[in-house]
Amino acid sequence: MTSNFESLPLELFEPIIFNMGPIALASLRQGNKSLNQTLGPYMFSNRKAVNQLMRWGCVHGEIWAIQKALSLGADPSMVEIPIKGEDYGGRASTPVQTPTLCLAARRYHYQVTEFLLLFGAQLDLNGVHHYQIKALRQRLFDCQRPELLLLYLEYGLRDMIPRFQDGIDDALRSSVKACLGLENHRIWLSLGANPIAPGGKCKREPESALSLAILSGSIPVARLLLSLTINWNISAQRLPYTSQTAMNKPSNRPWLAVPMLAAAYRMATHGTTDMMELLLKAGADINVVVGGYWEQSYAMILRLTSPLLTYAFAIDFAAETVPGKLTPHRGFKYLLKKGAELQLRDPEGSLTVWSSISVLHRIWSKANDRDRLLDKRLYGVLRLLIANGGANGMTLSFMLPLSDMRGAPCPWANKPDPTCDKAFQIAMARWRSLLDLLLQHHDYRKCSIHEMLFKFILRLNNLLGDSCFTTNSEYRLDVDATQPITIQQLLDRGANLNHRAQIRYKTFSGNILCHLTFKRNWFHPSELHCYYGANKCQRQLSLVSMLVSLGADPPAISLSRTRFRDVRSVLPWEKPGLARDPHVMEQLHALNGHVDDEDRLSWNPTAGFLLDGPWATAWRTELAAKDPRVATHDWRYYGPVSSARMVAGSGR
Structure with a gap:
């Protein structure tokens, strides 16, 4: 039956049609089947009508528009879109080719994506603008919506996705950081995500999924991540400027990327060894050595660090002792019992670039005045470390330590003597005891x-x-x-x-x-x-x-x-x-x-x-x-x- 619109005189019908765009014409044809054949010739009055119809259907999720464009000869894989000039002055530059799958992924149109894949759409990113590639990766590796990536993998597009391994590692890291649940973590692990791979938005402070789980204290998540067979040798423990991985940039907080350092940091701040036990059972190295910046005095000093040194940096001797939690002495004794070494090992022999710092030197620098020798916890830790060889090579530095400020003495410069005679005698007696122990373990063959x-x-x-x-x-x-x-x-x-x-x-x-x-x-x-x-x-x-x-x-x-x-x-x-x-x-x-x-x-x-x-x-x-x-x-x-x-x- 002829519609009222179609029965209009030709002098009125054609001006209305010519002023309508291809999208409006396609919508009109979709709404009124009687106009399907009548409006067909007018669709081709605009030479870009098919391309515009295809682009509009992919962006807005209209399958009927895509079907019509495909029936009119549109390419299921690529579509032209106009972009603004580099000066953003409003001028449209030469249209660029963009994959239809990228347009469909903008608003997570799963049905449109599946429809295009059924018609043989391919993901060819050669020559595609980098903004389009970045937007596609954000949708594919969205930690909360893995369905789009699973759809791509179902149709065999894994090799066409750029930096696939980095993407799933970032997705797992974001999932753990957002506490999305074990099922969500399990999906990304099943896709091959590496829980110890470093990365993140900040290259100076890379993170890993396992380190974030350890620092959060979630034992179920840590066990789930450790359920996989982890190759601890690929952990980011190399020195900077030796490869292109993210961890090889010096970090201000290396425990965010290295799980063993994260476990040591948690030991110092929370007084528990649950995460350390999980890592040791999984085969992690308690003597892993990485590089990082440590804040010391007036500057950030580039140094090697290990789990034992991380524990020494993070421990607070001034904190009150809480029942049921590790004391500093028990914490150091636990790490030494598990095989932690006091002398840092340089895995790549680049000590000309990096300078190590002794664990004993760090503990001694915490004693910022002579009253700290009255602290039984600090005194006990010093005796423990010296007895286990912590002063090897730094006997003289322990006797007369120096700070980083113009050769000023550390730690007892400009500190008044204790007013209590008994306290002063106790401090001096402990100093003699430390010296006796220090000289007893000194290697006189070297000095x-x-x-x-x-x-x-x-x-x-x-x-x-x-x-x-x-x-x-x-x-x-x-x-x-x-x-x-x-x-x-x-x-x-x-x-x-x-x-x-x-x-x-x-x-x-x-x-x-x-x-x-x-x-x-x-x-x-x-x-x-x-x-x-x-x-x-x-x-x-x-x-x-x-x-x-x-x-x-x-x-x-x-x-x-x-x-x-x-x-x-x-x-x-x-x-x-x-x-x-x-x-x-x-x-x-x-x-x-x-x-x-x-x-x-x-x-x-x-x-x-x-x-x-x-x-x-x-x-x-x-x-x-x-x-x-x-x-x-x-x-x-x-x-x-x-x-x-x-x-x-x-x-x-």
Whole structure:
């Protein structure tokens, strides 16, 4: 039957038809079958009508439009679409070819996609705009909608999908991160997703699905991911710049990508070993070494890290002990029992690019003041690590550690002495205990006891010089009670100041040490204004006095800058103007083993702690009961060499 629209006069019918687009004409034909044949010729009045109809049907999910376009000779695989110019000025550039499957995937038209695949549509992405490829990947690897990807795989399009493995790995990672459920995770695992593959939006902080599951504490998800046979050798544990994987970029938080580091981080923050046990049963390496940036002092330091070091970085000794959770001592003991190594292994031999950091050094840096030695947990961890070889190669650094700030001492710079005498004695007793354990496990074949003493004094001398010549009180080195104790421990174990040792291709002895120390603060009186004003460098003078008191031969100093002689043999009348200068006299007194009271610093290592304080009274009384000569010693200064040797009782 003829419709009212079709019965219009031709002069009215044709202008209306010509003003209608191909989509409107197709819709009109679809709604009125009587117009199907009448409007057919008008469809081809526009040369792009078939292409527009095909594109419109794919975008809006209208199968009838696609059927009509296919019946009119449209390509089931490709369609032309206009795109705007690069300047976004509104001009349409040359139409580009786009796969019909990409248009159908924009709005997840599953029926349209299946219809196109039945008609033999292929996914040819050669020459396709990268925006179209990116949009297609977002739809295919949507972690919440895997149906579209499953439809592609059903029709054998896996090889045509770009970066298929990376896509399913990202989908599994997003599924775990969004906590979508075990069934959703199982779908992506069945497609071949790798739970330990690193990736993510941020290349500087890659993530893996298994690490995210471990950090979230979900044991069912972790067991599901570990149910597959995982090749732990392909875990991202190589150093940067050696391959193209995402993990080979240095990370600020490497535990987000490496499951074993994530388990160690969870141990430190939650005090539980459930995830660590799951990984060890699955065959993970507890000594895996990766690279990453660690925040230290004023900069991000590029370092190697391991599960044990990650635990050391994340542990908080100041946190309260919670019943049922691991204490720091039990945590370190657990990791060592499971085979964790204290010395980091470089898997690729690139230590020229990366610098490792010792676990013991990290734990020691947490002790930011001497009061921390009163913490039983920290003290127990230090003893545990030293007893297991954690101080190998860093004995001297432990004795006199350095921070990253201009060589300032760490950790006990500018910290007041404890006001409690008992607490101070406990801290010093624990320091002696740590030193005994440290020297007991030291490898003397690499560094003898004499070299250790000389290196310690050289480093101490450098720190003293840096602190004396700065106006910033933040970097001033105050006398630390642990330093004379350390020197005394080395002397008790056989170190001799007059022994000649070779350090860095130079020969050192007590005479040379005194000379270097004396040289750092030796200025002609007429040149004092050119240097550091009237700074008397009392720390160096006190150090020289201590070395001489301990038996070091005094150096030969050139007072006239032309000839050398023993400074003790200089007669006052030979150089009246120079020898009677107060600054020079202070140095001469230091080389004779004593310092003036106002410049005196308690360096005497025989005391075991500072002599300036009420805590020294009990020690002197106890020592005098054992040796009557102690009572006759003048404690105001170190006194002559013989007196110091008598008090030390060592004969050195």
